[in-house]
Amino acid sequence: MVEQVTSGISYFTTAAGVELLLGRLGLYRYAPHLHDTFVVGAVSSGVATLSIDGRVHHPRVGQLVLCNPLEVHDGSALSGDVVYRSSFPSTAFLQDVVTDGRPGSRTRPVRFPVSVVDDPVGAAMFHRAHEVSRRGDCALEAEERLVETYAYCLARHAGVRTAGAGRTAGPVGRAVTLLSDRYADRITLADLVAEAGVPRHRLITAFRRQVGLTPHAYLVSRRTVAAKALLRGGEKSSDVAARTGFADQAHLTRTFKAHFGVTPGAYQQAVRAR
Incomplete structure (x- = not known):
């Protein structure tokens, strides 16, 4: 018996305005593209393959995918039934998390120096925040979990942008x-x-x-x-x-x-x- 692998991708938006995605990759392949937001995501099952700024990665369960704005990337399934979750927080949203929303606070721009990291704790936090947001039962819980997850990722995985980093001169x-x-x-x-x-x-x-x-x-x-x-x-x-x-x-x-x-x-x- 030949198992038919199907693809399905759906988007939704949280009360805080953060766009989220729930996807299943069968034979579908993302063309190389970019976003004007960050991408924070994780694989729920299977193993994916993607390149970010020319580097090939194979994210699996227990890892976080962290992509900076305007970084070119693609994506497809490598093995298994790949289910993945992504979120697209804006630069302003993450900067607000960094500063705790304090008016006048200044901090260097956020940048994730490593695109795929082993972090079962962070991945589990993200999955839970994503699922609560997807269900939409309680906007307050969804926003709290998402902010806590981003704060965790920023504290452990966000590097300090050096002068000119991430820009093309x-x-x-x-x-x-x-x-x-x-x-x-x-x-x-x-x-x-x-x-x-x-x-x-x-x-x-x-x-x-x-x-x-x-x-x-x-x-x-x-x-x-x-x-x-x-x-x-x-x-x-x-x-x-x-x-x-x-x-x-x-x-x-x-x-x-x-x-x-x-x-x-x-x-x-x-x-x-x-």
């Missing part, structure tokens, strides 16, 4: 800034070369090495991130496609599902239902 940095600021425009390679001040092939090679994606792939990923925010705000998919630089709604749908595992409509319905 020089010609590639200028190209990244242009793509980030004008993601909805029809940007050409000539535009990037003019901004970066280096020849085309050198720019493409350096961009891929430093960022982990080609300039075009990075642009598309920035567009999907922007589309995600507009969908959460209630914008129609057809309007979102036009506002974020996609050729049409079908193009948005294909790309969005490749990056996030669900269609724009399914994502919008899930996050607005909570």
Whole structure:
């Protein structure tokens, strides 16, 4: 008998505004993409495989996955029936956890230096916080557990960002800034070369090495991130496609599902239902 492995990915949002994901990876593979938030997650069963900023990892039960904003990553099942949970706290949310919300408090930006860590205690805390949030029975308990879990992760696994860490400088940095600021425009390679001040092939090679994606792939990923925010705000998919630089709604749908595992409509319905 051949067992059929199915995939299913669902999103929901907590009362505190943190987006969460519950997924089952069968044959589905995430295309390389990025988020403008952190990713804190854990595998519930099976063994996954993913690369984060070019480094390959095989997260399993008892480990935490910690991804910083704008780090390129993908993901798929390696063995077994892979069920995983993820959360997407914003930089502002984690900074608030670090400072305990004290007005005027200053701290260096948060950064997780290691992407996959052995931490059965932290993984168990995260699973419990995620499940309580998913059930939605008590918003207070859900928020408390999530904040406590993030505080635990920050205390044990967050490094101190050194000057310039996590940022791309020089010609590639200028190209990244242009793509980030004008993601909805029809940007050409000539535009990037003019901004970066280096020849085309050198720019493409350096961009891929430093960022982990080609300039075009990075642009598309920035567009999907922007589309995600507009969908959460209630914008129609057809309007979102036009506002974020996609050729049409079908193009948005294909790309969005490749990056996030669900269609724009399914994502919008899930996050607005909570």
